[in-house]
Amino acid sequence: MKRTKRKYELEIDPFACYKMESVHNESKENFESTDKWLYLGANARDSEFAKVGITMGDLTTRSSSSESPGYYLFCAFKCRNNIARSQLEGIEKSALNHLESLFTYPDGSTKRALHHESERISECFFDVDFLDFFGELHYYLHKNYCNYFLLSAFGNEPGFDEGEFLDCEFNTRMSRDEINKHIRMILQ
Structure with a gap:
């Protein structure tokens, strides 16, 4: 899974003050970036499996597993x-602990x-209702850490916003209808 770099098309007003220029530049960097993600992994062979992880790089490095x-x-x-690695690691740890208390x-x-040899706790969960897990993860991140993520609005056909959600890249094998169904599940 890879997010294609998108071009930020909004131009800044030539008479904008330095504050507006700063906001514009930050928005452009956020919009065009393809790095820094908190992801949710699944398994096509085990619908009760979920994995939460982070990457500071391209998502393709996290989208497959040779052993699974x-x-x-x-x-x-x-x-x-502008999120720092330590901040993203802290968010991941907090989310994993929260999910562990629920599931x-x-x-x-x-x-x-647990990891087999070291018996250290992993980022993987088994025997979970995956869609419930997805909803809980999104709700927790939105409620506690939305300032660290990009937000998107979801609108219906007449052009009315139904709600907002954390900007989310879904697997490319999903249809637009499937993606919209999942987005509607997590709208805030």
């Missing part, structure tokens, strides 16, 4: 261009997987 050919990026939330077995044990 069914793995793919379901979606990726676009971070602001548990009836006995209270976590659905978050």
Whole structure:
């Protein structure tokens, strides 16, 4: 999965003050950037699998797994261009801890997987309702960290906004109808 670099078409007013120029330049950098993501991975062979991760680079480096050919990026939330690695790592850790507290077995044990050899906690969850997981992740990020992500509005045919969501790149194998269905699930 790769986001194509898009050209920022808005021109700045030649009479704009330095503050307006700064806002324009920041918007341009955010819009054109193809780096800095928090992503949600899925597995075509296991509909109850989810993985949360981050990358400061291109999404294609995270969109496959040699040991699990069914793995793919379901979606990726676009971070602001000026986010620091430490901030993104902190957001990821916080989101993972939150999801771990929600997605548990009836006995209270976590659905978050451990690495086999080290037994350290991983970014992967098993036995989860994937779409519920997706919704919870988006809600948590939007509620607690929306200032670190780009926001998008979602409008219907007559041109009325239905709500906003974190700017999200969905897997390219999804149809526009599927993407719209998923966006409607997470509108705030």
